[in-house]
Amino acid sequence: MENEDQISYQNGATYIAAFQNFIPRSLWKNKPFGAGPLMKNYVSKNKYSINNKYRGSLTTGLLTELKMNFNGFIYFVFLFLYGVSISALLKSYLTRSNFYLKLIQLIILIGFTFLILYSEFLGLITRIFCYCLPILFLYYISIKTINETNHTIL
Numbered sequence: 001m002e003n004e005d006q007i008s009y010q011n012g013a014t015y016i017a018a019f020q021n022f023i024p025r026s027l028w029k030n031k032p033f034g035a036g037p038l039m040k041n042y043v044s045k046n047k048y049s050i051n052n053k054y055r056g057s058l059t060t061g062l063l064t065e066l067k068m069n070f071n072g073f074i075y076f077v078f079l080f081l082y083g084v085s086i087s088a089l090l091k092s093y094l095t096r097s098n099f100y101l102k103l104i105q106l107i108i109l110i111g112f113t114f115l116i117l118y119s120e121f122l123g124l125i126t127r128i129f130c131y132c133l134p135i136l137f138l139y140y141i142s143i144k145t146i147n148e149t150n151h152t153i154l
Contacts, residue, residue: 010069014038018122035065035120042068060120086112100139107131 014035025031033048036057040048048057060068066078086109093105111119111128119127 034122035060062116065120104132
C-alpha cells in the first residue's frame with residue numbers, strides 16, 4: 001500500500017466485523033466497519049461514514065483484506081491453508097454421490113476459487129450462505145420425504 005505509514009493493521013477486526021454485520025447499527029452505534037468501508041477511507045480520506053451521503057464502499061478481495069489485517073508471514077500460512085482446503089473440497093466433491101451435498105461443495109469450490117480476488121470476507125461468507133441455504137433446505141426436505149416414504153412402505 002502506498003500510504004502504509006498512515007494505515008494501521010486491523011489485526012482481524014474486519015473478519016470480526018463480518019460476523020457482527022447482523023447486529024443493526026441502530027443497536028450498536030460504534031459498530032466496527034468491514035474491509036470495504038475502510039478501503040474507501042484509505043483511498044479517499046474519510047469519504048465513508050454512516051452520516052455521509054457518499055456511503056458506497058470498495059470491494060477489497062480476500063488477499064487485500066488479508067493485507068489490511070496482517071503483515072508478513074500470514075500470507076504463506078493463508079495460501080497454504082487455502083491450497084489444502086481447495087484440495088480437500090475437490091477430493092470430497094469427486095467422491096461424494098449425494099446430489100445436494102455435491103452441489104453445495106461445487107458452490108463453495110467456485111466461491112473460494114473465483115471470489116478470493118473479488119470479494120471481501122463478509123461478501124464471500126454471505127454469498128456462500130445465501131447460495132447454500134436453499135440447497136440445504138431442499139436436502140432436508142428430500143431426506144425427510146425419503147424417510148417418510150420408507151416408513152410408509154414398512
